[in-house]
Amino acid sequence: MVGIINVGVGNIRSIKNWLDRSIVNWDVIDNPKDLINYSLIILPGVGSASLFIDRLKKSGFFLELKNAHTRGQRMLGICLGAQVFMDYLEEDGGAEGLGFIKGHVLKLPIKNSNTGWLPFSFNLNDLSKAWLQNKVSISRKTKIKGRVFYNHNYGLLLTDNNVFSQFIDCDNLSPFSSIIQKKNVIALQFHPEKSQELGETLLKMLL
Amino acid sequence: MRTGSVILFKNGYCYQSYGWNLFRPLGGLQNIVSHLDKYLIDDITIIRPVRDNDSSADFLSDIEELKKLKSSSPISFGGGIRNIDQLHLLSGLPFERFIFSSILFNENNKLLEVATKLYGKQAIVGLIPFKLKPKLSMFNSEINKFVPLDKLNRNHLDFCDEIILYDCEREGFHSGFSKEIIDRFKLDPKSCVFSGGVAELKNSFKNTSYAPKAINIENSVLHREYSILNYYEKL
Numbered sequence: 488m489v490g491i492i493n494v495g496v497g498n499i500r501s502i503k504n505w506l507d508r509s510i511v512n513w514d515v516i517d518n519p520k521d522l523i524n525y526s527l528i529i530l531p532g533v534g535s536a537s538l539f540i541d542r543l544k545k546s547g548f549f550l551e552l553k554n555a556h557t558r559g560q561r562m563l564g565i566c567l568g569a570q571v572f573m574d575y576l577e578e579d580g581g582a583e584g585l586g587f588i589k590g591h592v593l594k595l596p597i598k599n600s601n602t603g604w605l606p607f608s609f610n611l612n613d614l615s616k617a618w619l620q621n622k623v624s625i626s627r628k629t630k631i632k633g634r635v636f637y638n639h640n641y642g643l644l645l646t647d648n649n650v651f652s653q654f655i656d657c658d659n660l661s662p663f664s665s666i667i668q669k670k671n672v673i674a675l676q677f678h679p680e681k682s683q684e685l686g687e688t689l690l691k692m693l694l
Numbered sequence: 695m696r697t698g699s700v701i702l703f704k705n706g707y708c709y710q711s712y713g714w715n716l717f718r719p720l721g722g723l724q725n726i727v728s729h730l731d732k733y734l735i736d737d738i739t740i741i742r743p744v745r746d747n748d749s750s751a752d753f754l755s756d757i758e759e760l761k762k763l764k765s766s767s768p769i770s771f772g773g774g775i776r777n778i779d780q781l782h783l784l785s786g787l788p789f790e791r792f793i794f795s796s797i798l799f800n801e802n803n804k805l806l807e808v809a810t811k812l813y814g815k816q817a818i819v820g821l822i823p824f825k826l827k828p829k830l831s832m833f834n835s836e837i838n839k840f841v842p843l844d845k846l847n848r849n850h851l852d853f854c855d856e857i858i859l860y861d862c863e864r865e866g867f868h869s870g871f872s873k874e875i876i877d878r879f880k881l882d883p884k885s886c887v888f889s890g891g892v893a894e895l896k897n898s899f900k901n902t903s904y905a906p907k908a909i910n911i912e913n914s915v916l917h918r919e920y921s922i923l924n925y926y927e928k929l
Binding site: 495496498500501504505507508533534535536537538567578598599600602603604636638639640678680681682683684686687 | 696731734736737761764765766767768769785786787788789790791810811812813814815816817855856882884885907908
């Protein structure tokens with residue numbers, strides 16, 4: 488069963504619709520102690536970093552996510568949810584992340600946000616066994632190529648070379664990652680739930 | 695450059711609007727959004743075309759309807775977001791970005807500050823409906839009037855990640871977006887979305903100094919002559 492973390496901010500409804508379109512069972516997780524019941528935990532994110540992390544801490548999810556990570560439960564972070572997996576987030580004066588992935592979340596070197604579609608291709612077999620061995624096979628597809636939708640001002644900057652990562656396919660954003668996988672954690676900077684057909688295919692591949 | 699579509703939505707129905715005052719019913723929201731999803735539209739802008747007579751009950755009723763919407767495309771929403779209580783209601787919507795218009799004419803920027811805190815700067819979009827004739831003026835929906843350019847609080851534009859320039863005179867027509875607004879307004883087109891009269895290839899602005907970040911074609915999926923499909927075919 489897939490669990491979607493709810494802390495009152497973040498685009499929960501889009502995630503529910505995304506899972507429904509792919510005929511995947513889901514629950515909304517309001518109590519951090521319930522995290523243990525789920526084979527995949529989704530941390531969605533739309534909002535500002537300081538408010539989101541504050542809500543995660545006050546609700547108890549911040550600590551329980553660390554416990555779930557230690558237990559090896561699989562987690563998927565989307566946009567701001569992915570940024571929280573890193574060590575440090577620069578937005579709003581700076582905040583400590585969960586530290587599952589070594590790296591920082593820094594302001595993009597562009598005037599406005601990166602809002603729009605960019606190319607994305609992905610080979611499932613590039614992921615490590617830590618993710619693949621727990622995978623549920625609802626799709627035999629292993630490769631996809633198309634476009635994904637981004638909407639962000641800050642980006643994922645890895646400092647760990649020993650993880651799977653692909654960079655954003657755009658000249659001035661190429662140091663920033665679009666997808667990172669480390670052991671039981673996947674961080675997606677783009678919005679798969681709003682990436683139309685590719686988003687649905689990606690979900691089925693990653694499950 | 696993104697190619698999006700505008701949907702006008704109020705009291706549970708969608709409308710095609712012409713010249714900012716004639717509304718023709720288009721049908722239910724889900725049907726139209728599903729069509730746009732099938733077209734693989736780049737993004738969808740849903741606007742409540744409300745004026746000074748908007749009520750909390752109407753706003754709430756439309757929000758409840760919008761919560762049911764299912765779409766795989768990026769969506770921006772605005773129209774009548776005028777106080778902080780309404781801002782909090784938006785978190786239940788399946789949308790990424792929110793559009794603000796009449797607040798851009800106010801002195802107070804509290805609403806924009808809170809919106810940025812709640813949803814992030816990347817989620818804040820400004821909407822400036824304008825007309826050039828008889829002289830350049832902007833529409834302030836809260837007072838239901840076109841006002842001179844100097845009534846716009848330009849400091850508030852710094853809160854906006856993108857600004858939709860909505861040509862009221864060309865709205866609903868397939869050509870003629872008044873690109874001179876960029877010169878008159880002294881805005882960077884790379885931060886702007888052009889809307890109103892951009893459904894023809896000659897108005898795509900591609901590879902020109904006026905090339906915006908995105909264009910919005912009025913939603914006309916039920917009307918072949920102005921359809922997005924038609925626009926794509928010409929590209």
